[in-house]
Every structure is written in structure tokens, then in C-alpha cells.
Amino acid sequence: MTAPDISKLKIERGATAPLRRPKPWKWLALGAVAVGIIAVFAGRGAGKVDVETVTVAHAWPSQEYTLLNATGYVVAQRKAALSSKATGRLEWLGVLEGSRVKAGEVVARLENRDVSANLGQVEANVKVARANLEQGLAEQADAQQAFNRAQELLAQKFIAASSFDAAQARLNKAKAAVAAQRAAIAAAEASARAARVAVDQTEIRAPFDGVILTKNANVGDNITPFSSAADSKGAVVTIADMDTLEVEADVSESSLAKITAEQPVEIQLDAFPELRLAGVVSRMVPTLDRSKATLLVKVRFNDRDPRVLPDMSAKVAFLSKPVPEPDRKPVTAVQPAAIVQRDGKPALFVVAGEQARLRPVRTGRKVGELVEVSGVKPGDKVVLAPSEKLKDGAAVAAAKK
CATH class of the missing domain: 2.40.420.20 (conserved putative lor/sdh protein from methanococcus maripaludis s2 fold)
Incomplete structure (x- = not known):
């Protein structure tokens, strides 16, 4: 086998392309731009005084009268969680959060068809007992007349003594029947009162004038007096008397000498920093919190403001004297x-x-x-x-x- 001839193989070396160099004027333009940028950043803030x-x-100005500052929360002195002594399903709820109610107003009602039916039955029994009394009184009147005639006839010897005795026995029996019927009426009326109480217990009423704070149950929920059953609710709504709002503040034991009852204070709410309300020290709880070494001081509002709500954070400034009106x-x-x-x-x-x-x-x-x-x-x-x-x-x- 003949070896290939590689003598004719060669690499063509042509002329290489010349290297292109940037023109000098382009370098000058780039340099000018860079200098301008540097000058802008370097000049930024130049001539400004720090x-x-x-x-x-x-x-x-009221802070000039401040002896002591403390923090606390707005609370309602009169507040209640409304529930029912009866157990049942909530049938009607007539209030929402923020609703204002009057004392004695019905705010909710449980299903009461069973107790209402029982009330109707015992009221009917009262009517039956009263009708029986009317009948007994008629019997007593008739027996009394028969006794009176028998007494006259016996005096005239027209009847035997046994006839008189029978008339007297009839009268005594009629009187006893009337007494029993009166007692039956009293018992029936007592049952009726108990039935009315049972019906009233299905109605939840406001104990005082106030505002509904929270709604804890909805229509259809099972309500029990102490929420002892599963899937049941205790309190239906929570109500507070807004006229009894006050601030409870913790005061250090070492600062108690600066506080006295009826001392003027100024109350500032965190929610409304520009609102300053006048108040006085209402009372001091006669026991200390050993863990915090503080005393609970209760402050009453002199100035009422509708924006004040329970559980708001507040700052209390205890003053040396009431703040004059110009300084408020x-x-x-x-x-x-x-x-x-x-x-x-x-x-x-x-x-x-x-x-x-x-x-x-x-x-x-x-x-x-x-x-x-x-x-x-x-x-x-x-x-x-x-x-x-x-x-x-x-x-x-x-x-x-």
C-alpha cells in the first residue's frame, strides 16, 4: 500500500488584519464625562452647613403642677356579663356592640314555648279554683239559710233536734269547703307566680342604663347559667355603665406620700394625646401588690368625653392643685x-x-x-x-x- 504524499499540504498565511485603535478625541470625550460626574457628586452638598x-x-403648662406621674387603664366601675338563670336556645337578640340600653329593657330571649304553656296551664288552674270558690260560697250561703230556719223551727218545737243538727253539720261542711277552696286559689296563684318567673328567666334584661361592650352569643346558641355544657355559652352580652368610667393606676409604694383622696389629677389618653381631662383621686385600694410594690389608685373623671372607652391606656398626672383654666x-x-x-x-x-x-x-x-x-x-x-x-x-x- 502506497503512503500518501503530504508534501503538497501547507498552510496559507495571509496578511493579518490591522489592529484598530480608538481615536484620541474619543478618549478626551470619555474623560470629560467622568470629570463632570465626579464634579457633580463632589459638589453635591458643597457649601452647605451641617x-x-x-x-x-x-x-x-399643667406639668408645672405635676407631683407624680403614673400609668393605668380606663375601666367601668359598674359592668356586668348578662346571662340567664334558665337553660335554653337563644331565640332573639335585640342588641349589637355599642347599643345603648335602659334599665329593665329586654336585650335577648330564649325559647320559652314550654314554660309559656305551663304558665297558661297554671293560670287556668287559678280560674278553676276561683270558680270552685264561687260555688262553695253559694253552698255556704244556702247552708246558712237552712241553719237559720232550722234554728227558728227548733225554738218553736216544730222540728226534731236531729234535723237541727243536720242543718248545722251542713253549714260547717260548707264553711270548710270554702276554706279549702281559698287555699286552693292561693296554691294556684303561687304556681302561677312560679311559672311567670320561669318565663321571665328566659328574657335577659339590662340591669342598669349602659352600653353593650361585647356580644358573646348568637341566635341559635345554647345558653346555660354557668356554661357547664359542651358547645354552650354563658354570658350573652357584656354591658357597662359609661357614667362610671374611671382610671385604675398603679402607684409605687415609695410615692404614696404624694397622693391623697380627692387630689386633683390630669388624665391623658394614649389614643388622644392632645386630650387632657380633669379628674380627682376617687379612692385608694387598701392593700398593696406585694409582687410589684404598688398600690392601686382609682381616679374619677370630672370631664366627661364620649371618646373615652373602657380598657384604654391612660397616663395620670397627680397635681399639687387644680389647673387654672388658662393653663389647660x-x-x-x-x-x-x-x-x-x-x-x-x-x-x-x-x-x-x-x-x-x-x-x-x-x-x-x-x-x-x-x-x-x-x-x-x-x-x-x-x-x-x-x-x-x-x-x-x-x-x-x-x-x-
Whole structure:
């Protein structure tokens, strides 16, 4: 076998393509763009003064009278879980959460066809007993007349003594029958009262004027007095007398010397921070909680507000004296370090956007750690401890804490 001839095999080496290099003007353009970007980021914030800011707030002059602060919850002094002494299925429910009811008003009713039928039966028995009494009274009247005639005839010797004795026995029997019939009426009426009570026990009534707080059962639920059966409910609704709302606050044992009965207080609700309500110390529970070393103090509202609801969180400020009416309103206040003197007058640097604007203000009394001011509004941000070099309209940036 002849070996292949590989002498003619070769690789064609053509001219290689020249390497393309970017033109110099493109490098210059890219460099200019990069420099511009760097200049923008480097210039951002250039010339701005780093300042610390605070917020203008509401301050309450009443804190000047505060001796002690405590926290607690709003509770209803008069509150009840309404149920029934009877056992049955809830047939009707006439209230919802938030419904206002009057004392004695029916709020729910159980099925009562059986007890109503029993009531009808015993009331019929009362009527039967009364009819029997009428008949007995008629018999007694007839026996009395017969006895009177027999007595006259015996005196005239017209009848024998045995006839008189028979008339007297008949009268005595009639009187005994009337007495028995009166007793039967009393028994029937007692049964009727018991039946009416049984019917009344199927109706759940409000024990006092109040507001329905919770609805614990629905129509069709089985109701038992103490919810002892499976799949049954005890209380149908919970009611509270909103006129008896008060605050229960825990006070440290070491602070009890600052509290007395009928001491004025100011109540602040967490749900409405701007609402301050006047009150007094109603009573102090005469025992301490050993585990927390606190005493339960109950505070009564002087000011009624419909927004106050049971179980709201509240703060109680125990005061040295009642707050005067002018001091019961909040004032605008700011930290003293934010106030500067410009041209001999007090002023604030209000931060608007990224600029500090000089705004003249009028200062008033000191309220706690703040100073009352006018000319700004709560929520404005102002510069804290501005330097003498800070000017109106200067660019500022909030310093990071």
C-alpha cells in the first residue's frame, strides 16, 4: 500500500488584519464625562452647613403642677356579663356592640314555648279554683239559710233536734269547703307566680342604663347559667355603665406620700394625646401588690368625653392643685438652645427645604424644659444652637446623629 504524499499540504498565511485603535478625541470625550460626574457628586452638598435640628412642639403648662406621674387603664366601675338563670336556645337578640340600653329593657330571649304553656296551664288552674270558690260560697250561703230556719223551727218545737243538727253539720261542711277552696286559689296563684318567673328567666334584661361592650352569643346558641355544657355559652352580652368610667393606676409604694383622696389629677389618653381631662383621686385600694410594690389608685373623671372607652391606656398626672383654666390649653414651645438674638430680638432659624430662614419670634414663660414661643407652629423644624455665622437663607444639611 502506497503512503500518501503530504508534501503538497501547507498552510496559507495571509496578511493579518490591522489592529484598530480608538481615536484620541474619543478618549478626551470619555474623560470629560467622568470629570463632570465626579464634579457633580463632589459638589453635591458643597457649601452647605451641617446643623442639628429640633421640632417645635406643643407644651402643657399643667406639668408645672405635676407631683407624680403614673400609668393605668380606663375601666367601668359598674359592668356586668348578662346571662340567664334558665337553660335554653337563644331565640332573639335585640342588641349589637355599642347599643345603648335602659334599665329593665329586654336585650335577648330564649325559647320559652314550654314554660309559656305551663304558665297558661297554671293560670287556668287559678280560674278553676276561683270558680270552685264561687260555688262553695253559694253552698255556704244556702247552708246558712237552712241553719237559720232550722234554728227558728227548733225554738218553736216544730222540728226534731236531729234535723237541727243536720242543718248545722251542713253549714260547717260548707264553711270548710270554702276554706279549702281559698287555699286552693292561693296554691294556684303561687304556681302561677312560679311559672311567670320561669318565663321571665328566659328574657335577659339590662340591669342598669349602659352600653353593650361585647356580644358573646348568637341566635341559635345554647345558653346555660354557668356554661357547664359542651358547645354552650354563658354570658350573652357584656354591658357597662359609661357614667362610671374611671382610671385604675398603679402607684409605687415609695410615692404614696404624694397622693391623697380627692387630689386633683390630669388624665391623658394614649389614643388622644392632645386630650387632657380633669379628674380627682376617687379612692385608694387598701392593700398593696406585694409582687410589684404598688398600690392601686382609682381616679374619677370630672370631664366627661364620649371618646373615652373602657380598657384604654391612660397616663395620670397627680397635681399639687387644680389647673387654672388658662393653663389647660397647650402652648407652642421649643428648646431654649434654638433661640438666638439677632439685632437684639429673639429669632429662630426655621429649616425650609435645604435652607435656614431666620424668623423673628416672641418668647414667653418657661414650660418644663421648653420655652413658649409665638411666630412658629408645632411641627416646624428649627436649627438647634445655631452659630453666629449662620445667615438667613444659608444652605444647610441636617447632621447625622
